[in-house]
Amino acid sequence: MQYKLIFLALLFLSISSCKEGDGNKVLYLGHTLPQSHPVHKGILEFQNALEAKSGGTLKVKIFPDAQLGSEREVLELLQIGSVAATKVSAATLSNFVPEYHVLGIPYLFRDKQHQFDVLEGEIGKSILEKGSKFWLRGLCYYDAGSRSFYTSNKAIRTPDDLEGLKIRVMNNQMAINMVNSMGGSATPLAYGELYTAIQQGVVDGAENNPPSFVSSNHYEISKYYTLDQHSSVPDVLLIGTKFWEKLSAEEKVWVQEAADESAQAQKKFWSDSVDESMRIAREAGVEVIIPEKSLFAEKSKSVVEEFVKEFPEMAPIVNKIKNN
Structure with a gap:
């Protein structure tokens, strides 16, 4: 019944096209995050900037x-x-867009500065444009931090400590291969089921960024958080080409400028959220471990080698990023 109602609502949105009765265009934007999330705050910046630039003729309606x-x-x-x-x-x-696989490679970026030099430069913009042939035009990247391991009963200080542990990962081959390469047992599982799975011992832990670790309340049942920072997969703000093509040249400029401005604001929201999340975790008694990251990076080298072997056309992008 719920999906039927969603379908009917979306059908109405589709029929209503992109215009309100007063002629203003409305951009319907849906995402999966809660309204407290720093990425949602970035989207609010996009909404405000676009409406300001367009004098209210381009509006954004957000469905979080x-x-x-x-x-x-x-x-x-x-x-x-x-x-x-x-x-x-x-x-x-x-x-949907194969080039985005590259951004999930473990230890691809040397640090945060390198990551955003890449994403906001020629390489990142090229990847954003690749989605247009799949009707998904990338506008900008949002900071989604670095993913690290957290566990319920055993501390991870080196990759050897992952041996025999069931670690929940996204249903993504790169993530699965990475955990397995380090000695763990990658276990794809729906995010909504993870709290109970950790609590009941179905999995021994998971991997995610600090804001997600805290907002999901996983810090309540995970005693150890190891900041190995194995991957830094960004979020992407996208616009469908079917909507994009309805915009005038001037409106397209406004949309892109608003997106770029929101990305810069979102970085600060993210940084503040990470600081607050780590404070909450530590005060709750979580042991935060700073490991020797090079040990984890060494173990995951095989993932990169296998990826380039399977997708040789991606090798030039990987090399450009590493040499950037």
Whole structure:
């Protein structure tokens, strides 16, 4: 029944096209995150900037909290034109646009500065443009931090400590290969089921960034958080080409400028959220471990080698990023 209601609502949005009665264009934007999340705050910046630049003729209506479905479902809605825009993880997007697989490579970026030099430069913009042939035009990247391991009963100080542990990962081949290469047992599992799975011992832990570790309340049942920072997969703000093509040249400029400005604001929201999340975790008694990251990076080298072997056309992008 719930999905039927969602379908009917989306059908109405599709029929209503992109205009209100007063002629203003409305950009429907759906995403899966709660309104307290720093990425949602970045999207609010996009909304405010776009309405200001357009003098109110371009409006953004936001549907957070997975109101319009999962990340994959909303991407499909963009492709058919029922929804104008969304924010998704580059990991999810890689199932639609192959070049985004590259951004999930473990230890691809040397540090945060290197990451955003790449993403906001020629390489990152080129990847954003690759989605247009799949009706998914990238506008900008949002900071989604670095993913690290957390466990319920055993501390991870070196890769050897992962041996025999069931670690929940996204249903993404790169993430699965990475955990397995380090000695763990990668276990794809729906995010909504993870709290109970850790609590009941179905899995021994998971991997995610600090804001997600805290907002999901996983810090309540995970005693150890190891900041190995194995991957830094960004989020991507996207607009469907079916909506994009309805915009005038001037409106397209406004949309892109608003997106770029929101990305810069979102970095600060993210940084503040990381600091606050780590404070909450430590005060709750979580042991935060700073390991020797090179040990984990060494173990995951085989993942990169296998990826380049399977997708040789991606090798030039990987090399450009490493040499950037």
